[in-house]
Amino acid sequence: MVKVAVVGATGAVGEEMIEVLHARKFPLSELVLLASERSAGKSMNTAFGEKQVEAFSVERAQSCDFVLMAVSGGFSTEFSPQITANGKTVVIDNSSAFRYHEDVPLVVPEINRSAMEGKLLIANPNCTTAIAAMALWPLHKSFKLKKIIVSTYQAASGAGAQGMTELEEGTRLALDGKEHPNEVFAHPLPFNVIPHIDSFQSNGYTKEEMKVVWETQKIFDDKTLACSCTAVRIPTKRAHSEAITIETEEDVTPEAAIEVLKSAPGVEVVDSPSEKVYPMPLTSTKKYDVEVGRIRRSLIFAPKGLDLFVSGDQLLRGAALNAVLIAEEAKLTSADKQKTRHALHVQKAAVQVHS
Numbered sequence: 001m002v003k004v005a006v007v008g009a010t011g012a013v014g015e016e017m018i019e020v021l022h023a024r025k026f027p028l029s030e031l032v033l034l035a036s037e038r039s040a041g042k043s044m045n046t047a048f049g050e051k052q053v054e055a056f057s058v059e060r061a062q063s064c065d066f067v068l069m070a071v072s073g074g075f076s077t078e079f080s081p082q083i084t085a086n087g088k089t090v091v092i093d094n095s096s097a098f099r100y101h102e103d104v105p106l107v108v109p110e111i112n113r114s115a116m117e118g119k120l121l122i123a124n125p126n127c128t129t130a131i132a133a134m135a136l137w138p139l140h141k142s143f144k145l146k147k148i149i150v151s152t153y154q155a156a157s158g159a160g161a162q163g164m165t166e167l168e169e170g171t172r173l174a175l176d177g178k179e180h181p182n183e184v185f186a187h188p189l190p191f192n193v194i195p196h197i198d199s200f201q202s203n204g205y206t207k208e209e210m211k212v213v214w215e216t217q218k219i220f221d222d223k224t225l226a227c228s229c230t231a232v233r234i235p236t237k238r239a240h241s242e243a244i245t246i247e248t249e250e251d252v253t254p255e256a257a258i259e260v261l262k263s264a265p266g267v268e269v270v271d272s273p274s275e276k277v278y279p280m281p282l283t284s285t286k287k288y289d290v291e292v293g294r295i296r297r298s299l300i301f302a303p304k305g306l307d308l309f310v311s312g313d314q315l316l317r318g319a320a321l322n323a324v325l326i327a328e329e330a331k332l333t334s335a336d337k338q339k340t341r342h343a344l345h346v347q348k349a350a351v352q353v354h355s
């Protein structure tokens with residue numbers, strides 16, 4: 001049994017982390033909810049019952065075995081290294097502060113769990129990267145990816161609870177024919193799409209787009225993997241979708257790709273276009289697995305390429321679930337790890353037999 005702190009417990013990702021810890025029956029001895037002075041003393045209604053929020057301090061965080069950080073990059077830069085300085089508390093950071101540090105592993109457990117062996121500070125990837133990576137990694141292992149071209153359709157809640165509120169209230173105002181000002185987004189989001197997420201870089205891409213490039217290369221441990229992205233905000237509430245084109249080294253068919261994806265952990269093949277079945281934000285919301293579908297031969301790269309569409313809950317796979325999976329992995333002994341992987345393998349095989 002371990003003691004876990006969630007820092008930034010009152011935010012959208014923090015709340016989701018608490019939910020996931022409960023839903024996955026994480027073996028907690030104590031759950032500590034930490035936040036800013038402003039939120040300290042508040043009572044939160046959680047899946048574990050009514051819990052009091054405490055003011056963050058390094059000492060309180062260090063009294064825990066695991067600290068899940070759902071905070072800004074600036075806060076994490078200052079405090080994550082101070083927490084791990086005790087040589088025992090594991091910090092799993094959802095911000096981008098340490099993602100590109102050479103000695104900090106950037107982890108999606110189903111892909112590169114071994115990168116976190118012996119590390120106290122572990123970075124969680126950006127949601128857009130993590131969702132695409134779930135579908136791309138099994139394809140990379142089987143057909144060796146050469147090029148990846150991504151276009152995203154990102155939900156308002158990717159910008160936090162305030163993003164979601166701005167979309168909901170703005171939509172109501174717009175329907176009433178009233179002004180709907182924007183603060184969170186660069187332009188009004190209702191009835192619009194905005195090809196601008198995070199700041200523009202000197203190469204003309206946004207930081208959100210470059211995160212997909214940098215992070216995919218780091219997680220896949222392959223700097224030669226050519227990748228580009230166009231990131232777009234759309235007026236949906238939750239779950240990000242991505243249209244992806246791949247060029248592969250090996251020949252690939254949709255049938256072969258589907259076989260591979262069906263046995264991949266964390267992936268659900270949702271691909272029956274004749275029955276109008278394909279990945280969508282509404283069906284992938286609150287789901288642990290990333291939906292993958294619309295898998296077809298690329299008109300440009302076939303027989304060495306495919307087009308596909310993915311949809312995944314960015315608060316889960318892209319943040320809270322990934323962080324809790326990292327904590328589960330870090331907590332397990334080697335013997336436990338073998339047992340869990342065996343169980344996952346058997347479970348997946350059983351699902352395949354029944355589906």
Ligand code: 2RA
Pocket residue numbers: 126127128154155157158159197208
């Ligand atoms: C967004 N991916 O959707 C970002 C959040 N990290 O805004």
